[in-house]
Amino acid sequence: MNLSFKELGLSENTLKALEKKGFKEPTEIQEKTIPILLNGDVDVVGQAQTGTGKTAAFGLPLIEKIDENSKDVQALILTPTRELAIQVSEEIDSLKGEKKLKILPVYGGQPIEPQIRQLKRGVHIVVGTPGRILDHIRRGSLNLKNISYLVLDEADEMLNMGFIDDVEEILRHTNKNKRVLLFSATLPRTILNLAKRYMEEYRLVSVKKETLTTNLVEQIYYEVSNSKKFEALCRVIDVEDDFYGLVFCKTRADVNEVANKLIEKGYEADALHGDIAQKQRERILNRFKKKRINILVATDVAARGIDINNLTHVINYSLPQNPESYVHRIGRTGRAGKKGTAISFVTPNEYRKLKYIKKIAKVNIRKEKLPEIDDVINAKKSKILNNIVEIIKSEDYQEYVEISQELINEFGAERALAALLKYVFKDKLVIIGD
Template identity: 55%
Template sequence: MMEEFKKLGLSENVIAALKKKGYVTPTEIQQKTIPVLLEGKLDLIAQSQTGTGKTASFAIPIIEKAKENSKHVQAIILTPTRELALQVSKEIESLRGQKRLRVLAVYGGTSMNDQIQKLRQGIDIVVGTPGRVIDQIKRRFLDLSQVSFTVLDEADEMLNMGFLEEIEKILENTNPHQRMLLFSATMPKPIQMIAKKFMKEHLFLKIENKQLTIGLTEQVYYEVASSDKFEALRRVIDISDEFYGIIFCKTRVEVDILTRQLIDKNYSAAGIHGDISQEQREKVLSLFRAKRVNILIATDVAARGIDVNDLTHVVNYSLPQNPESYVHRIGRTGRAGKSGMAVTFIIPSERNRLRFIEKIAGGEMNRKELPSINEVIAFKKKHIRQTVEQYCQAGTSGSYEEIAKEILISNTPVSALASVLELAFKAVLNPQNYKELRGVNDSHRTSRKGKKDSFGQNYRKQRSDRDGGFGSRNKRTDDGPRFDSRKSRPDSGKRFDSKKPHSEGPRFDSRKPRSEEGQRFDSRKSRPDGGKRFDSKKSFSGGKKKSFKSFKR
């Protein structure tokens, strides 16, 4: 037990902490990185996907190397989001065991003064987002001149969020003799440039991607027109017995729009993204965990750190950018021995990207057809019947029975119950709450003029929608009759030849306009009124050349 970890050269304190957390054997990235970092001779670049145990791979060596009762910051760890900063700081605290190391998460959306007070008291390991770390450096409350480790966690995500400039400024303020560690799922050129600029001799490790999809997660997708996504989502939710899931969108604006659309249709929904405060985020997540809100709409970044085990659905309202993001999303359902469903909506142009994600992520995605309006209504009726039967078996209070007896005095049981059901569920069972879906096969040939996309926004005008564009060859004149724009005007009767003028005169050169007397002139030489050639270096009165300053008032 724990023999593999002992072979890595870890202390008994860390071994005990790992055992307490349930670790048995190190992952591949932990086996390769921990010995290198403990030796302390090389910087490190590790290309690894989410879920491979990379946090422990850099946290353990930092804990082993850090000294107790230090009077300066010994390690700085940068993360793209405050959620990940909190997650990493808690992981370090759980791995430090009995070693007295002070850890602080530094991020925006919370009190700056609280963080300043703790920094003044002394912190060994700082985990933070680039923006807030820069703020504390500028205020001179955070000194990184003596750090032994600098870690860039999920470096590609930080670059995607526009933190390149902040990262470089932070690195310029760190100890030049530190060990620098860079972890990233991808290796774009800006990351390579950072490594070249700030790293010394380093080791590059690449952990091969493995299939991480959960066996108990059913993966399905629906191909719909972009403007039908919201309608499709409603149908998926409405044919589920107990929908409890996360819906992923690409941008913060899309999260806000979709959240508002769902609430307007009386769904219990809430959204989170990077623009909301930490207090508001925690409030929303508390409601979601308590199932007082059963639909959570989020961006990939905002969803990091959310740990809920009994989700029934994960919905990709927007197709993720890469297979790793897809795996990370759908891995939130089908946990703890429970089945789950991963639903993905695509438009026809995204078919190839979906196939690529399916190939890399592993597992089969089954295409399904959306239920019809009648099928949704039938499912709702079945659900209502089952709910009523459950209430009947559980028994009702005396006050309701008294009302029921009074109603039955003048009504038959069937008509009375039907009236109660209509009163309670008329709006729910109204087919007009849904709209017909367009077929995806011909949707791309249909004009988008006056149409809205899945978030209720107007499409950009296509050329066929503009006056005078393609498709508008035959237009009506003010007088009514149609004419062909390739021919002459309606009042002429002759076909127009662009090589000849409207008059019967000789062919003219459009580059040499006519004067009022009909004589040709060269606009580059003389003016139509017969004046002298114009010289821009002289004044308009023909006098001596004036300087630019003479024209100033």
């Protein structure tokens, strides 16, 4: 259909907010969901993964429908992770325009008292993780009797992480007249049974299968033994002009080991896993979003909710446990019309798992040969030359002219320049395994 945001029935205030954010036209999930939520009174089950625009699909109708003059909590959005709770609340806040809506992210790992004070002052939309939401319900600091909307975001991940019992307890504390909106990348029987129990009538909205894994992602794999994975990772990063990506590992220990090795070799990298304190996690994510680091090594759980549109790469340092996780991982690149690359390191005894992922996820993952050492050296030389050429063109070097002339006079141009390159770039031309 390719409707515009205006044709979906959104207000002028919201249209201005969308224009300010640079949103040109609705995604498929937005086009299908927004009219149902604006015009009807049925519940919605939406099949859509991270990166399809699902936050705006439910967030925009909430902005339109919620009464800013009331102090009651009118919408509750449940997310599986703290990071996703923060990102969803920030996204909705950025879309509210001139409307005076108060949106509060609520999650563990933070003192509960400031959250209680904010809830007492009045909040329209609460976005939170099941555990902390239950804490507030039991303390009496969060009353859900007057909510009009309950959103379950990434319901399959809440199921995988063991939160479904908490979700059902939260549902029992809400009024019967609310609308329930459930979004999930996959719809296993457990999720559909949950929908049947708590939704009187619902519309199923599904993004076409092929857009779930997106044709903008080039998917390749390298056959690599466990002992050679780190060398392979360095080669993959080094041959790219502007690598900006997520590296997925199976365990927290693997994440720490890989991140520490990268940092030791001079890469701008950091680690993200469940043992990291919340404030530190937020600092790491902020640095990654601002590209102060360009490599983030993470576990699946820690990476939930990372929503960045311009990642160039997703690296499966360890293959995921199932096809759904593979789809979740690679869906973090190739967004917003930009191409991305998903690379998997596969050991010889993992071919059966790879074949299963390809079959169930219906994806084409082609085998490639690792970049050669000569390719890596040439790429590094090219980067060094480009950096130097940029400085020469900018003429931002005048304070070093005198010392450079002294070095040339004493040692000759070739030796002086080579020594300076070694001093500045250190061991960047040294290759692992060379």
